[in-house]
Amino acid sequence: MRVVLAEDAVLLREGLVGLLERFGHTVAAAVGDAPSLIAAVEEHGPDIVVTDVRMPPGFTDEGLRAAFTLRAGRPGLPVLILSQYVQQAYVAELMDAGVGYLLKDRIGHVREFADALDRVAAGGTVVDPEVVRQLLTRRRDPLRRLTPREREVLALIAEGRSNAAIARTLVVTEAAVAKHIASILAKLDLPPAGDDHRRVLAVLAYLRG
Amino acid sequence: MHHPRNALQALAGRPLRFLWSAWPWRSLAYLLSGAVFGAAAALAISIALTAGVVAAVALAAVAVVPCGLVAGRFERWRLRLVDRAPAADPHERPGAPGPRAWLRTRLREQATWREAGYTLLSVLALWWVDLGAIAIGGAVPGVLLSAPFQPDTPLSLGLPLALAGAVIMPTAAYPITAWAGARATMARALLGSPDPELAEVVRSRARLVDAFEIERRRIERDLHDGAQQRLVTLALKLGMARLDLEPGSPAAERVAEAHEEAMQALAELRELIRGVHPRILTDLGLPEAVLDVAGRSPVPAEVDIVLPRRLPTATEVTAYFVVSEALANVAKHSRAARCLIRGRLTRETLVMEISDDGGGGADPASGTELAGLADRVAVLSGTMSLSSPAGGPTILRVEIPCA
Structure with missing residues (x-):
């Protein structure tokens, strides 16, 4: 490039x-x-x-x-x-x-x-992960509904990682990641989004409140 | 207190020393002169009243300013009776020569109207109170002393009564001196210029704090432009070296260690710079900087700061470090689930409140850092108060004037 x-x-x-x-x-x-x-x-x-x-x-x-x-x-x-x-x-x-x-x-x-x-x-x-960390601290209440693993996945989504990258980072299968994501989106009342990029924006918008 | 500077200080000294001193007599003279002046003014007004109500009111309205100017000067001069420190003339020097410039300056400045108001107050109320204080203070001893001269009192009773009166006469000194001191304090506050010496001390302390702050900013800049840039570059180069080395080789391991060390040093340096003078505060002001600290707080912190403008540097820095230290204490001691940081500019005073829903029982004496910050707040003529009953909640409140 x-x-x-x-x-x-x-x-x-x-x-x-x-x-x-x-x-x-x-x-x-x-x-x-x-x-x-x-x-x-x-x-x-x-x-x-x-x-x-x-x-x-x-x-x-x-x-x-x-x-x-x-x-x-x-x-x-x-x-x-x-x-x-x-x-x-x-x-x-x-x-x-x-x-x-x-x-x-x-x-x-x-x-x-x-x-x-x-x-x-x-x-x-x-x-940046630090930005995401700060956002997660701010919206702590609704995030209590998530499991610790789901919170980790949420942070990685917010940083802009793809499913494959999240799976690599957490050393799990992509299918497991997809399951976590579906659960997170349901718990936070976010619409399911196929495309990675739109998903990042939705999660960030949610975290900003 | 060996040399009291004014009547009230003398009053608080040892009784015998006070009673033997000139202060009670000076106080008496102060009150009598006030009463005479007030009575004369009241008499003048009553004479004018006989000429007609309208004429009297018109005369009073016109005369109140010049009378105030004269009376103000007289009151300041009279103050010396009960206060060793001279009261400074609060009037400004006219900008140009000539009576018109003089009149314009006088009519525009606050001091003139304060004097007029004080004069009005003296004539209508204060001189009565002066007389009253003398009368009430001296009433009982006076009555007793006069006993031998009463026609139907036998001398055998009159003399002991008079003796008793003489013994308790000194007690009159207390109410008289107390009122004289209070009246003088009021006169000084209304008619004098603000204590120049004290103002200068406060200003010089504020200058010191400013100088301190400028120095800290310089250190921050040097660390940031120098050491931090070099460390980032070092970490970057070590990170690249790791890529070039064969994974698992001894050299790769050692470089990996060095890389981790460099990243750690970078994190520590960042923390250090934040403690010296946070860059985000310089660049973006208090609300953003507090958001940044709150974002790093282990206890979730909500930030609600609304300020109409940037505040003086010293105020911003002090408020920032108070919040930062308060959040550290919340995390360490409070067992709180959440805390709230609120900031507003109310009547040119920055009011910051850090509250948490923890167990309370915070001891202001135990936090030496907080005590140090209280000193910094005090130098800016601000106040810091802590309310932390057992069972909570804990509220730390800081007020810093920014005018």
């Missing part, structure tokens, strides 16, 4: 370039601020954009706003957003097909990171 990367910390930017290349991607451009990010996407037309939320000049949410601008001009452009901290307000407006939201620390888990990148590029939704 051709990637445009935006990250203002030079050291980390270089590390990320190395990581992306290690997994066989091409870094079309690696920039350090939001205007350069927009220009680089215009110039290179990448398959996916990886951007830090907080960048010069304002050091607030320039990267995020640039990503929205880019997606408005190129609907469906996959974007993986890296953040220093969990920002619940963003999770609400952010989550959509082909959008990922990961904490920066997650970069250290290189395989997880590369996996998330692939899922976002394929039009999936990826949510």
